[in-house]
Amino acid sequence: MNDNMKMPLKGLKVVDFAWYLAGAMTTKTLSDYGADVIRIESTSHPDALREQLPSKDGIIGINRGGRFNWLNTGKLSLTVNITRPEGIEVVKKLVAKADIVVENFASGVMKKLGLDYEELRKIKPDIIMLSTCMQGQTGPHAQHPGFGMQLSALAGLVNASGWPDRAPIYIGAPTDYIVPRYGTMAILAALAYRRRTGRGQYIEISQYEVSIHFMTASILDYTANHRIAGREGNRLSYAAPHGAYRCLGKDRWCAIAVFTDEEWQSFGKVLKNPAWFKDPKFATLQARKENEDELDKLVEEWTLNYSPEEIMTLLQKEGVAAGVLENAEDMLDHDPHLRYRGFFWEVDHPEIGKYRTARPPFLLSNCNYEIRRAPLIGEHNEYVLREIIGMPDEEITHLVLADILQ
């Protein structure tokens, strides 16, 4: 990267009430590409990711949370007690200087605080505000408490995942990774509109609804064909072999996917054409699909002799798709490709020392990004009040003495 290249979002100011994973991920890209993202926190009600595992050395502490520190790179932290009117006034003064407000509280919370869009636009008429929550601001289920893992069940992702002969599997909270992409995109698109017209607006995203977008083909299969797709393990109707195969070592696996006849021939070449390879049972894709259980066993008999890295390299060299099932250690410490692309960055943190995090998952040819450590709680109170709001010192002193900044 050329140091002279610009940070594209420099000067953009984001007031960020969003917490947990989905909230923090929405504003991470903005922050890494140069926006000033000001996290509104409080010491009595900090971001839950600050004080849970993973945490440096397994010790819980408000500045030690691993997920918080990974996701909040470069952001500023302002602690302010928003249960008190003077705290709300501080927030409003900040919004007056901002371009964007982001929040992901349960529906109705911002209104109760007097910080809903109608209030905020009085202070800053062209403000762009994004609300995202589980099932949207309106509707009979808007208040149903939950997290991304429950939403993944509701949006059909869980039901689609698992073996055909067993219950669906737990898959974590993939919907939490879906909604930030739509949120960040919508904010930036609204900024394009504001530049043309001078007008801001309120944007509302439901994690449930955007997650269904990822499932659209399965939805249409039902609305057009009345079919409910079943679980299919790792299989795909037009590829075989297609799965994860055990390799040499403890819990080591490699994914292999063979689509075309040409790839099948290359696959055989890598295996040095064993006798079974010429069996008519495997001669065509259709035949391989019909005898896939047997095929999978034979493939695994071969993969068991090699490390997954060896399998991947042998097959990819011959044009057959294969990839190591990487765990966190593989990715952070051993993946030469991610290292080449500078995906991980090490930053220095005053309380936990050096730690690693990742840059955004896209690169820009003419712009730079910067990965800076996550903030300590309340670290930027003075900076935000003095430099961004332009508050006089005596007012800041008053807020400190009145216990508003905590």
Next chain:
Amino acid sequence: MEEIAKTDNMLSPYRVLDLTDEKGFLCGKILGDTGADVIKIEKPGGDHSRSIGPFYHDEIDPQKSLYWFAFNTSKRGITLDIETAEGQKIFKELLKTADFVIESFAPGYLDKLGLGYSALTKVNPKIILVSITPFGQTGPYKNFKGPDIVVWAMGVEMYQWGDADRPPLRINYPFHCYHHAASEGAVGAMVALYHREMTGEGQHVDVSIQECIAEGLESYGPYWDTMKTIQCYRLFGHRRVHVTWLWHCKDGYVMWLYWGGPFGTRVSAPLVEWMKSEGMADDFLIAFDWTKLDFETVSQEVMNRVEEPTNKFFMSHTKAELLEGALKRRIMLYPVYDSSDILKSEQLAVRNFWVELDHPELGTTITYPGPFAKATRTPPVVSRRAPLIGEHNREIYEKELGILPKKLKTLEKAKII
């Protein structure tokens, strides 16, 4: 919220040339829903991605791929062979009025055709090129083949999931990986647009599908980096004992997790209260102190005594009954929905989520997921069904580029269009 015409939406002034296959479809759809004029460019005869099922009424036909329908709404469609000199000339004409080109070819393919980023800037210096590929444009794996399952594998997620006695599993419904990267491509396009509006400068946006999936490292990464532990739900769960998360109920499955510790009583007790009201909680469960439940120390025997009556309770109710009770009692109990359940969701109906898109060529309308966001001034709109093969050739080639009908016929015969 008021309906807004596509001519006055967030991205209405911008034009997108969409060369992607299934890896990037969603990127153009998101830009199109937000008002951009997205022109999907396919090979003459139709994109190979039209062979991806499922198909409308199971009729295998490139004009009836529901997969294609799903992710190409809000786009117009033309055919053009960009591998021919004449095709490239026409592509460059289109490029003059475009703001974005999005593509998902193997790295280097467009360069070989003379349509790489620097060649594009010679025609349109402000162009933003968005490339969505399995491993990005650079690095030792850039030419690796990366279908969905391989990128899942190399993006930390697949290692996590599945049952301990069988191989790890991907999230099944294809192609989840691609949608993550394609929607991230829309983010990259917008950051590049912001920069262009400030400076007049375009650029090349390089999206790696592997890196998009690797965002799951926000949790597993710090476990390894700051605690030197490897998370693997498939083998260990997050616990030392077996704890059920997905439970059988009368007509399917529900997701429910007992909590311990400071929030234990708030989360767990309301379910026990509900069970008690139906005479299905035993004395052990009623007396259980949730604040003292710690999954690091609890024995399997105790967990079994908690889970047995719970299992019986869930088996005595349907998904719908359990959701209704959960809503009434504000319990974090959720049904595991399939597509039919999602279509019946009261929440989505009340929010007017679904849209009907007209398919005159099939003589029907099909129900689609509605816009991805609501907005007070310029809400996204799913403006049209996916294009048929070459549906807008005449509209764009004749009316916009001024190619004469006779010339168009010649191009068609030469299979350039």
